Amino acid sequence: MPAKTTIRQLLEQGEMVWSPCVYDCVSARVVELCGYNSILLSSVELEYAHLGIPSGAYNWEEYIWVASRIANSSSLPLIVDGENGGVSPLQVYRNCKRLAEAGVMAISIEDTREGTMFAGFHYGHHRGYMEAEQWATHVKAAVDAVAGTDCMIIARTDIKGGGASQVGAISGNEFTLGLDEAIRRAKMGVEAGAEITMIQNICHADCEPECLRIVEEVPGYRFYPDLHATDGKPDVSLETLQEWGFHLVSNHAAMKGATKGMMEYLKTNFENRNTVYSENDEFYNMGHIFHPFIFEDWIERDQAYTAYENSLKDKTGKK
DSSP states (O other): OOOOOOOHHHHHHTEEEEEEOOHHHHHHHHHHHOOOEEEEEHHHHHHHIIIIOOBTTTEEEEHHHHHHHHHOOOOOEEEOOOOOOSSHHHHHHHHHHHHHTOOOOEEEEBBBBEEEEEETTTTTEEEOHHHHHHHHHHHHHHHHHTTSSOOOOEEEEEEEEEOGGGGGGGTTTTOOOOHHHHHHHHHHHTTTTOEEEETTTTSSOOOHHHHHHHHOOSEEEEEEOOEEETTEESSSSSHHHHHHTOOOOEEOOOHHHHHHHHHHHHHHHHTHHHHHHHHHHHHHGTTOOOOOOOHHHHHHHHHHHHHHHHHHHHHTTTT
């Protein structure tokens, strides 16, 4: 099921591209049912859900395999958190080419060094950041890899530091260099051919000055990473982000929501010593049957092949 639209088309139509993070075909389907216009494959959530490992320990074969399944099961355009894309420009080129061929509509390439590992928001073993020139070369390789396809490249820099308190160790490390360097790198990403930029760790309650400066100095489409909320209030609204000049935004909710739902169902069943609670919960009229595809499409196809097989048997006199 290829995406019905592209990230580029959404941007050209002036839509705010709101991409909740997903980790498998079912979470992607839930996002679609809720009315969003795009999805983002989170590298962290992929590693948790599919591999059972902390962030930073996956390999690219695993990543491309999952991305291709999600891209081909959802009608929403898929953005992929591509980490640094690979160790060398040639690896970045090959990985991004394969992702684009799999149907991915945008890929972010960041400047974090290989070998960085995070375990939640409270622990980060940071290896630092690439030299700006090395990272820009990675972005250039990614741009070359997706040339002629519908896929766009997002030049992402994590070097600013700071941000919301929720992100803890992810943004707080000795290697960060501040907003000036982040803006300089974002502009290098644009010069390398990236049409979208993302400066990480601008997502916090007092983000307006930083955001307005980014809009003023960094051309192209701008991605606001991860909507947060502080003390029961959103740090910033989608409408305000659009007014400022941002065009894409992401957030994490699917995995937390899925875990909450599973805990509720399973804990209640266990305590009641039966399955009445989960079996009879007709949420959104979906009952207990949920699937990331349309049954009728597969039934129709199966019936067509059965009819074809029977027609061949009729010709040969077999029953």
